[in-house]
Amino acid sequence: MVLTAMMVLAFVAGVKGDDPTIAEVTHQQLQAVDSDGVGTYAATDKVIVTGIVLNNPEEMLDPTSSTSGMGGQYQFYVQGEDDDHAGTAVYMAQRYVYMGGGYYTEEQWSSELSRMNHDPNTGYTFQMGDRVKITGWYMFYKGKVNINEKHKSDSFYDVNVELVTPAVGLPHPETITLDLAKDGNDQFIFDQTRATGCEYYQGRLVRVDDINIVNSENWAANATLTIADSTGRTFPLKLGIGDGFTRYPCPTGQISIIAIFDQEASSTTICQDGYRLWVTNYDGNGLVLTDRGHKRGNLPGDINSDYTVDFYDFAELANNWLIQRPGL
Numbered sequence: 001m002v003l004t005a006m007m008v009l010a011f012v013a014g015v016k017g018d019d020p021t022i023a024e025v026t027h028q029q030l031q032a033v034d035s036d037g038v039g040t041y042a043a044t045d046k047v048i049v050t051g052i053v054l055n056n057p058e059e060m061l062d063p064t065s066s067t068s069g070m071g072g073q074y075q076f077y078v079q080g081e082d083d084d085h086a087g088t089a090v091y092m093a094q095r096y097v098y099m100g101g102g103y104y105t106e107e108q109w110s111s112e113l114s115r116m117n118h119d120p121n122t123g124y125t126f127q128m129g130d131r132v133k134i135t136g137w138y139m140f141y142k143g144k145v146n147i148n149e150k151h152k153s154d155s156f157y158d159v160n161v162e163l164v165t166p167a168v169g170l171p172h173p174e175t176i177t178l179d180l181a182k183d184g185n186d187q188f189i190f191d192q193t194r195a196t197g198c199e200y201y202q203g204r205l206v207r208v209d210d211i212n213i214v215n216s217e218n219w220a221a222n223a224t225l226t227i228a229d230s231t232g233r234t235f236p237l238k239l240g241i242g243d244g245f246t247r248y249p250c251p252t253g254q255i256s257i258i259a260i261f262d263q264e265a266s267s268t269t270i271c272q273d274g275y276r277l278w279v280t281n282y283d284g285n286g287l288v289l290t291d292r293g294h295k296r297g298n299l300p301g302d303i304n305s306d307y308t309v310d311f312y313d314f315a316e317l318a319n320n321w322l323i324q325r326p327g328l
C-alpha cells in the first residue's frame with residue numbers, strides 16, 4: 001500500500017500532541033458530499049459551527065450510564081440559519097471500547113454530560129430553541145458528518161458547546177411534500193450538490209402534512225414506523241424516546257408531522273439512502289406528531305396532561321420514583 005502525502009498529513013494531524021487546525025465553517029461546508037454521498041470536508045482537524053438546537057438530547061438517545069454496547073449516548077441536532085440550509089448532529093457516547101477509544105466511568109460520564117449540557121460561561125442549561133456555538137472534532141458516518149469526540153474518551157477530543165442566544169425558539173419547520181424526497185418509484189432522491197432532494201433537507205426541521213402512519217401497531221418509543229401520502233410515496237418515521245410515545249396512543253387518520261430530517265445510510269461507503277424523519281417527543285394532541293413543550297391546563301402535578309390530577313399521575317410518579325437523569 002502506498003501512502004499518499006495527504007494520507008500521511010491526515011494521520012500526523014490526528015495524533016495527539018499536535019495543535020489541531022480549526023476553522024469556522026457553515027453547515028453546508030461541513031456536510032458537503034461526493035457522488036457516493038460520502039462527506040468531503042477535510043480542510044481542518046476541528047470545526048466551529050453555529051446554529052439552533054433542534055432537540056433535547058435525552059429525548060433522542062438514552063444518556064443513562066451502562067456497561068454494555070456504547071453505554072450512555074447523547075445526540076442533538078443544530079440547524080444552520082439564513083442561507084446556511086443544512087444542519088449537523090453532535091454525538092457522544094460513554095463507551096468507545098470497540099473502536100479502541102476507551103470509556104467513561106459512570107461518574108466521569110455524568111460529569112461529561114453535565115459539561116455538555118451547560119453553558120461554561122453562565123451555567124445555563126441548554127434546551128432546544130437555543131442558538132449555540134459548537135467547537136469540536138468531526139467524523140463522517142453513514143451519510144452525514146457528525147461533530148463528535150472521534151470516538152475517544154480522552155479530554156483532548158472534547159466537544160465544546162457555548163451559548164450564543166438563549167431561547168430564540170425553534171426554527172420554523174420547512175413544509176415539504178414527499179415528492180421532494182422520493183421519486184415516482186418511491187426511491188430516495190439523492191442530489192450530490194445538496195440543492196434538492198433528501199440531502200437538501202438533511203439535518204433540518206421539516207413539516208409534512210396530510211400523511212398517515214401505516215403501521216401504527218408498532219408505535220413505541222424508539223420504534224421506526226412508516227408514513228405514506230396520497231401518491232403512495234412512503235417515508236421512514238423514527239420515533240425518539242420522549243415520554244409522550246409511552247403516554248399517548250399513535251395518532252390516527254390524516255395527520256401532520258414535524259421532524260428532524262436525518263440520514264443513517266445502509267452502507268458507510270455508498271450513502272444515498274437511509275433517510276428518515278426523526279420525531280423526538282409527542283404531546284398527544286392527535287393531529288400533529290410533534291411536541292410543543294407547552295401543556296394546557298396549568299395544574300401542578302398533572303403529569304400525564306389530561307387536565308386532572310389523580311391516581312394516574314401518582315402511578316407515573318411512583319413508577320419513576322428516584323430515577324435521576326445524569327448530567328442535568
Ligand SMILES: [Ca+2]
Pocket residue numbers: 033037143144199202263271
Ligand atoms: Ca447525506
Ligand SMILES: [Ca+2]
Pocket residue numbers: 301302303304305306307308309310312313
Ligand atoms: Ca393527570
